[in-house]
Amino acid sequence: MNRKLVIGLLAALAAALIGSGWQIASRHGVTTRLGPLELAVLRYGIPALVLLPLLRRTGLFPVGLPRRQLGLLVLGGGLPFGLLVLAGAQWAPAAHMGVFMAGSVPLFTALGARLVHGERISGLRLAGLLLIAGGMAVFGTSSFADAAQTWRGDLLFVLAAMLWAVYTLVFRGSGLTPWQGVAVINAWSLLLLSPLLLIFGAPRLLSAPWTDVAWQALGQGVVAGLLGLVTYMIAIARLGAAHASLSAALVPISTALGAAWLLAEPLGAGTLVASVLVAGGVALASGALGRQARHRQKEGV
Numbered sequence: 680m681n682r683k684l685v686i687g688l689l690a691a692l693a694a695a696l697i698g699s700g701w702q703i704a705s706r707h708g709v710t711t712r713l714g715p716l717e718l719a720v721l722r723y724g725i726p727a728l729v730l731l732p733l734l735r736r737t738g739l740f741p742v743g744l745p746r747r748q749l750g751l752l753v754l755g756g757g758l759p760f761g762l763l764v765l766a767g768a769q770w771a772p773a774a775h776m777g778v779f780m781a782g783s784v785p786l787f788t789a790l791g792a793r794l795v796h797g798e799r800i801s802g803l804r805l806a807g808l809l810l811i812a813g814g815m816a817v818f819g820t821s822s823f824a825d826a827a828q829t830w831r832g833d834l835l836f837v838l839a840a841m842l843w844a845v846y847t848l849v850f851r852g853s854g855l856t857p858w859q860g861v862a863v864i865n866a867w868s869l870l871l872l873s874p875l876l877l878i879f880g881a882p883r884l885l886s887a888p889w890t891d892v893a894w895q896a897l898g899q900g901v902v903a904g905l906l907g908l909v910t911y912m913i914a915i916a917r918l919g920a921a922h923a924s925l926s927a928a929l930v931p932i933s934t935a936l937g938a939a940w941l942l943a944e945p946l947g948a949g950t951l952v953a954s955v956l957v958a959g960g961v962a963l964a965s966g967a968l969g970r971q972a973r974h975r976q977k978e979g980v
Contacts, residue, residue: 682839690910694715694928697907699777699840702765702934703941704898706773710942715765716872720881721892723868723896724760724899730862737859739866748849749867752860758868764840771832772944774954777934778818779833782811782926782957783840784847785964791848807963814956821949826892857912865904928962 708718727734740749754760768776789808792798800808819826826833850860885890914926931954939946 685918687914690913691918691926692929693910694907694914696933697902697910698927698930699933699937700898701903701907702764702768702776702893703773704903704929705768705907705939706776706938707942708891708895708899709765709769711891713883713895714881715762715769715877716879717881717883718765718895719758719761719868719872719888720861720884721873721896722765722878722899722904723758723865725896726861726904727865727869729905730858730865733858734862734866737855737862738945739870740927741855741859741863741864743776743854748853749863751845751849752853753864753867753871753896755842755844756850756857756860756873757864760839760842760846761868763842767832767835767839769832773938773942774931774935774944774946774950775818775829775833776814777931778950778953778957779836780840780843780932781930781961782815784809784839784843785961787841787844788847788943789964791844791845795848807960810960810963811957812960814953814960817949817956820955821953857908861904863910911933917945928958931957931961 686942687865695697705718709715764776764780787802788809789798789800793800853860855863872912911926932951935944935946
């Protein structure tokens with residue numbers, strides 16, 4: 680196995696684990712004395728400050744990027760998305776986040792690509808989307824008894840996935856590099872957060888135990904906000920976008936297992952079955968497996 684492939688695979692694995700880690704950290708964060716606003720400050724403030732030198736070159740209004748497109752990028756990948764996830768984490772366990780977000784993003788992305796770009800959904804991609812829907816149905820059925828307590832969080836996770844799908848579709852034609860996109864989105868998110876901080880403040884950042892603040896600053900700002908981007912960029916560079924996106928298939932399973940281990944969340948058979956179904960569906964819906972099969976067929980001709 681060549682060095683380029685090994686680095687790409689390790690980076691893709693790291694990106695998936697970081698994604699799961701962020702979900703688990705968010706769930707843990709709202710169970711401490713920190714609230715969604717405090718977590719949002721750490722999530723967007725730290726990357727915004729670190730990437731400030733890049734923002735000074737790019738600007739808040741990147742050249743050639745329409746204002747409407749900029750607004751959709753911030754809406755789908757910035758503060759509104761993050762607040763939905765952090766608010767949802769107050770009502771639903773991390774395993775719900777892994778299943779509903781990882782499963783809903785491909786569904787909404789495929790629907791948006793069909794409506795906006797006219798892309799056809801067939802073959803393995805269609806099978807993958809159906810598998811995702813089946814997995815989410817299994818998960819919903821298995822957790823029906825807890826629905827009265829978790830439905831608010833589940834709904835917010837689905838809405839967050841819808842926003843992330845918008846971000847995914849819009850970013851394709853933005854002309855921004857991943858670093859530029861993250862710098863601009865985090866800066867605008869911090870600006871949008873400022874009025875909320877002026878009205879409500881973030882007093883828990885000062886009153887909460889410093890260990891909780893430090894762990895969330897590390898998990899939200901440094902690991903998720905910066906390292907998650909770097910590892911995913913390396914995976915794309917080494918493996919290609921389609922194959923790098925396969926790392927998302929690991930998120931439902933790793934989040935469920937990690938939450939059971941670190942947060943003592945119950946791990947039932949329904950959760951495991953649903954996670955496996957959604958993971959397989961995400962792998963098929965990414966399109967990477969279909970491309971690999973077509974490539975092998977061409978080589979065999």
